[in-house]
Amino acid sequence: MxxxxxxxxxxxxxxxxxxxxxxxxxxxxxxxxxxxxxxxxxxxxxxxxxxxxxxxxxxxxxxxxxxxxxxxxxxxxxxxxxxxxxxxxxxxxxxxxxxxxxxxxxxxxxxxxxxxxxxxxxxxxxxxxPGIMAMAAAAAKVNQPLATGDEPLLVLPGIEGVDQYAEIPNLVVMKVSRNLPEVLQNIKENGGKAVLATRVGQAGEKIRELTDQEEMGKVDYLSLVLINRPVK
Ligand SMILES: C[S@@+](CC[C@H](N)C(=O)[O-])C[C@H]1O[C@@H](n2cnc3c(N)ncnc32)[C@H](O)[C@@H]1O
CATH class of the missing domain: 3.40.1010.10 (Tetrapyrrole methylase, N-terminal domain)
Known part of the structure; x- marks a missing residue:
């Protein structure tokens, strides 16, 4: 055999x-x-x-x-x-x-x-x-934690309904090319710090902090958003 x-x-x-x-x-x-x-x-x-x-x-x-x-x-x-x-x-x-x-x-x-x-x-x-996740690499790029102390971290897969999670201080939105307008609106309403990370570690890498007045069209599929904000 x-x-x-x-x-x-x-x-x-x-x-x-x-x-x-x-x-x-x-x-x-x-x-x-x-x-x-x-x-x-x-x-x-x-x-x-x-x-x-x-x-x-x-x-x-x-x-x-x-x-x-x-x-x-x-x-x-x-x-x-x-x-x-x-x-x-x-x-x-x-x-x-x-x-x-x-x-x-x-x-x-x-x-x-x-x-x-x-x-x-x-x-x-x-x-x-196992491998290093994109969200860990994105957090490292901006020298920010994903979560600290007793705080929860919620990871969402680019679905609608981000608004339901206003009580969560740390959010990661994967596949954000699917729901970016909603995520931008959420940042506008809840404040805090938000970072859009595209193609981390690859050719064409773009990393930038999102303002609460951000207007943006389409983003690359290999993009995610890290959000850290005060809890209501
Ligand atoms: C199918 S998931 C794969 C996730 C992957 N297994 C991980 O551990 O990160 C694809 C999503 O991961 C994220 N992603 C993967 N690689 C990325 C990178 N280099 N930069 C930014 N986001 C990335 C994007 O949100 C993309 O839509």
């Missing part, structure tokens, strides 16, 4: 290739195949841009299309296809490292893929390696 390969879910951090763990780098140096999620096949993968400096130049890549859509049928089909490509490689004895931006357990496509792979693989065959 062929020896089965191991599957790794690797967090590669938010952008700076130095913000990746030693453990992830060690895996990238000896892995057989690096699986790279791409929102479109003709686009570059951000995760690969981060990881590639740590890989041997002849590393084998497996590009997996993970479309940016809310269509469940399309998504399920993409995850199924990706899972079966990975399983084929594992069954042929190769080890596979799937790359994920930031941390794999935090708003990542990895979770959906993992659920499918868990049905076919033993727990010894799967290893998830």
């Amino acid at each position: 062929t020896h089965q390969g191991k599957f790794y879910g690797l967090g590669v951090g938010p952008g700076d290739p130095q913000l990746i763990t030693l453990k992830a780098v060690a895996i990238l140096k000896h892995i057989d195949i690096v699986a790279v999620p791409k929102s479109r096949m003709d686009r570059d993968s951000v995760a690969w841009e981060i990881a590639k400096v740590h890989c041997p130049s002849d590393i084998q890549l497996m590009e997996l299309e993970m479309p940016m859509t809310s269509d469940e049928t399309v998504l399920q089909a993409a995850w199924q296809k990706a899972a079966s490509q990975i399983l084929d490689a594992l069954h042929s004895g190769k080890s596979v490292a799937f790359l994920t931006i930031g941390d794999p357990s935090f708003y990542s496509t990895y979770t959906y893929l993992l659920n499918l792979l868990k049905r076919e693989l033993s727990s010894e065959q799967i290893e998830t390696v």
Whole structure:
């Protein structure tokens, strides 16, 4: 019987290739195949841009299309296809490292893929390696804490309804390209300090404090907002 390969879910951090763990780098140096999620096949993968400096130049890549859509049928089909490509490689004895931006357990496509792979693989065959989350990198860039003392921190995934959380002193809005106008309105009404961080650690990085009179159009998908404000 062929020896089965191991599957790794690797967090590669938010952008700076130095913000990746030693453990992830060690895996990238000896892995057989690096699986790279791409929102479109003709686009570059951000995760690969981060990881590639740590890989041997002849590393084998497996590009997996993970479309940016809310269509469940399309998504399920993409995850199924990706899972079966990975399983084929594992069954042929190769080890596979799937790359994920930031941390794999935090708003990542990895979770959906993992659920499918868990049905076919033993727990010894799967290893998830954590990574530095974008929100931690953004807070570090501006030398601000995410939360201190006994304060709570709430992380919202770019959904409407930010207003419900006026009693929370520390907010992080991920995927803020979806609800930026509402977030700006909320900052206007509640005051405090708000920072918009785009592509932290990547080419095109932009970090700026938002004023309470901010008007803004669209922002890059790889953007988040950190909010710290007095509690009412
Ligand atoms: C699908 S989630 C991935 C989160 C990631 N797993 C993490 O641990 O940070 C995508 C969202 O993460 C945030 N994000 C990821 N990388 C970022 C970066 N380098 N700079 C700013 N925001 C980033 C943005 O809010 C983006 O919409």
